[in-house]
Amino acid sequence: MKVQYIIEKISLKGFKESSVNEFEKPEVIIGRGSGADILLRQSIVAFMHARLIPKQDELFIERIESGKGVISVNGHVV
16 A cells, blocks of 8 residues: 655745655554654654554554654544
């Protein structure tokens, strides 16, 4: 299963720019450390915050480091 990470930037003038990254691997790491596949620079994000695990037609998220914020998807804590 491929995991797509899409970044959309909207300028102050309303221009939209998108970039897409695809991952096809057993897990995708999210964090602010250099070893993360998806890099988030906010200080509330741990260096190795969470992993995305694709299994068949489902995508699971698992927290890696404890003590740094929460994981939410579309505004819902998971």
